[in-house]
Amino acid sequence: MKQGAFAAAVLLVAALHGCSGGDGPLDPAQPPAPPPPxxxxxxxxxxxxxxxxxxxxxxxxxxxxxxxYFSYADTTIVRRAVKHVDTATALRIVAYIRSLNTAHVPAKVKLFQPGGTVVASDAQFAIDLFGSDTWPVLSTAQLRAIDPRVTPIAFSLPPWSDEQSNLDWLPDSAPPAAILSYNGSRAGAALTAYHTNPTTANLGAVVSAMRDAERAGANPAAPCLFNTPSRVNYVACFELRRWTAALIAQHMLRGGINQSVGGEAHEQWWDVGNTARMAQQASTPSAIVNPAVNQIDWMYLGWMFEPGLHESFYLENLLAGRGLRRHAVFVALRGQVSRPPNSWDEHQAIYDDLRMAVRHAPNSWTASVATFALNHLLERLNGGERPLTTANRTRAITQIDGAITEATPKVSAAQLQALVNLAAQVKAKL
Ligand code: HEC
Structure with missing residues (x-):
């Protein structure tokens, strides 16, 4: 890693934690003091x-x-500003920007990059995390204690602005008036209230209103109506979602917040990636470039702040498809231990996590990965958590049996026998 990138990472981490005023986490509800007018x-x-x-x-x-905050040079601000204003105004803008009392990080810093650094490879990710290229013997509590927000990964997350690509946070356009004014200006009014009093609760109200306006069937201007293909505009949806994502990110950066600001907020980050996924699948190919990288980056960003919230399937398949199988296993199992009891029961998420982890595990990891996931299921069952319906119980069994089938070519005969026995214990409790 380059020296500059390291300094950037340290600075970002310092900035993220700089305002907490002590060891305890910052109260996300506490807005930062505004600068004097x-x-x-x-x-x-x-x-x-x-x-x-x-x-x-x-x-x-x-x-x-x-x-x-992103330390743009005066010349950069002027160069960009004159696309929108005259030179005299651009210079006043620079003077005003210099008067702002923010923390500063380098312009190209990778936002929320876990640990502020990128590891060299999928295997190195595991070696740094576990001490060797294996899935170690871990308890549920030990895995829960590994924080994805500070665990370095082998790919870069987007910087704030990249003039050459769409791999950045800044949307290419402002939210359309028809979004802000939809439903009695719900989003517009929430945004005004947030600007007046920038609390996390007021941010949440903006996020809710934006998410409604972007996908409500009753809004003729909603671009993200994925179940009505004739009305979807993938690029507009991607930009709109990035805009809300960027608002959320700046709220966190302003307040030095490096923890969840609410499930819906981080769902919005995930959904930026999901837009790229939907666009890629659409019958009319869409113009969202870098679809795979956008999906991985945004879904990982959403996942790492809310690891129990999302279905395993999409992000893990993408990671594995990019050769990051150990990352995929980490997402599956760290997700499995994060899910609240009976959450996503209709999807049987914790059973899906088992199967996905086994599917993507490198051969030498498979026995310990399957053992961990089955033991975790057993712990939950012993704690009284069971699928809520017969259909979900059936699906759970399908996923357990599927995991054993997928493990079979990757483990020794003795390992397989041990897994079959453990799986039988789990199924007996279902
Ligand atoms: C129409 C939307 C829009 C408006 C209005 C706008 N910008 Fe930007 N700005 C962008 C986008 C988009 C980028 C990111 C670069 C990219 O993705 O092409 C950007 C990037 C920048 C950058 C960073 C460039 C870099 O080095 O990456 C600066 C500085 C900047 N804008 C300043 C301004 C200033 C100052 C104004 C007001 C005078 C302004 N912008 C108004 C859309 C806008």
């Missing part, structure tokens, strides 16, 4: 007004927070 009529006040009018909506920041 510049004197009216001054260059700073004019610069501020220009940012709010000309830049803030696309950048999902209103006040230009990102332009200061």
């Amino acid at each position: 510049p004197p009216p009529g001054s260059d700073l006040a004019l610069g501020q007004a220009a940012v709010e009018r000309e830049c803030g909506i696309c950048h999902a920041s209103r006040d230009g927070f990102d332009l200061a």
Whole structure:
């Protein structure tokens, strides 16, 4: 890893934790103090007004927070600003941005990159995490204690802005007026309330309203109606979702928050990736470029803040398809131990996790991976958690049997016998 990237990572971590004022986690409900307003009529006040009018909506920041936080050079700000305003205003914007009292990180920092560093390979990920290229003997509690938000991975997450590609947070466009005004301006009003009082609860209200407006059948301008193909606009949906995602990210960066700000918020990050997935599957091929990388990056971002929330299937298949099988196993099993009791019962998620982990495990990992996942299921069953319906019980058995079938060519005869015995214990409790 390059020295500069390391410094960037350290800085980002410092910034993420900088405002917590002690060892305890920051109270996400506590908004950061706003900067003092510049004197009216001054260059700073004019610069501020220009940012709010000309830049803030696309950048999902209103006040230009990102332009200061990501340490853009004056020349970069001017170069970008003059696409929207005259040179005198661009210079006032620079002066105003310099007056903002934010933390600073390098412009190209990879946002929320776990541990601030990228490991060299799939195997190195495991070696760094477990001490060797194996799935070790772990308890449920030990696996739960491994925090995906700080566990380095072998791929880069997106930076804030990349002028060359769509692999970044910044959307290419502002949210359409018809989204903000939908349903009695629910999203627009929530956004105004958030700007007045930027609490995590008010952010949540914006996220809910945006998610409704982007997919409501009653909204003629909703671009994300995936179940009505004739009305979907994948690119518009992708941009709109990135906009909400970028708003959420800046809320976290402003407050030094590196923990979940609510399931729906991180679901929104996941859904940016899901848009790329849906676009890729569409009968009319869509113009969202870098579909695979976008899916992995955004789904991982959503997953690492809410590891119990998502179905295993998509992210793990993508990771495995990119040669990151150990990462896929980690996502499956770290997801399995994170799911609240009976969550996703209709999908039998914890049983899917078993099967996906076994499917993607490298051969030498398979016996210990299957053993871990089966033991975890046994613990839950012993604790009284069972599928809620007969159909779900049947599906659970299908997934257990499927996992054994998928393990069979990858383990020794003795290992297989032990797995079959353990699987029988699990099934007996179902
Ligand atoms: C129409 C939407 C839009 C508006 C309005 C807008 N920007 Fe941007 N800006 C973008 C996008 C999109 C990018 C990211 C680059 C990309 O993806 O092409 C960006 C990137 C930037 C960057 C970072 C460039 C880099 O080095 O990556 C700066 C600085 C910037 N904008 C400043 C401004 C300023 C200042 C204003 C207001 C005067 C402004 N922008 C208004 C969309 C917008």
